[in-house]
């Protein structure tokens with residue numbers, strides 16, 4: 349275990365960090381009480397206010413010069429333990445998780461709480477981005493809501509816990525820019541390319557627009573907030589900008605990606621979101637990469653010393669995306 353400041357990590361999460369496997373046998377018992385979830389929220393709220401929605405990792409901390417980028421988790425706690433192993437073995441220094449922590453898989457609650465524990469324990473090394481499944485109305489359809497109901501049979505307690513979890517979602521970041529000028533974002537970009545720093549005008553908690561008076565700005569921010577967590581890319585160059593993916597949100601094509609990268613002075617985009625694309629795909633050559641990090645075939649991206657690799661969860665190299673820079 350890497351050393352961390354216990355002051356910032358509630359005791360319930362310290363226990364989880366120390367023996368995560370022990371929690372996987374507690375199928376119908378909640379790993380946390382309402383009181384503990386409340387304490388976790390207080391700590392995470394304070395931390396999240398110090399992290400922008402669009403985090404420039406180069407400025408944020410030196411640990412992201414050797415980092416992992418992780419795609420959808422979907423309650424696959426076993427994969428989380430394998431993904432984070434190189435971090436604990438000090439083979440990597442930093443990790444960005446690109447969202448979709450809950451739903452579909454068995455251990456949504458454990459997964460999201462473990463990742464929050466990691467970001468409290470190593471705030472300058474672990475960043476969580478919000479995916480489209482960090483949304484209680486979606487959780488109602490895809491299983492996490494029912495998972496929480498199983499743990500909290502008392503309706504009042506269930507309501508309080510699910511509201512607190514929902515406000516944890518509201519505090520996560522939305523995009524991270526790596527030292528190699530890659531941007532990590534859950535699903536992708538809007539049909540209208542935008543400058544990433546506009547994300548920092550979105551409040552935290554994300555739905556608290558009480559301080560923004562300008563209605564047009566409010567509308568634009570909400571629209572970008574939704575599209576970056578939902579949009580899919582389309583390889584069809586003739587795709588009409590108004591065409592919508594099966595999710596009901598917009599497709600983005602290669603020219604849109606080009607304009608976005610140019611506007612933001614970036615080299616490439618990492619995204620996750622679509623499990624039918626499998627564990628890894630180079631969607632637009634050298635510009636848009638898809639990565640998925642939960643079962644059946646999880647993979648991760650590793651950036652180090654100017655080089656970029658796709659690795660499996662045994663840390664074996666599956667593919668080299670970029671060679672080390674000369675010198």
Ligand SMILES: [Mn+2]
Nearest residue numbers: 448479480621
């Ligand atoms: Mn998704």
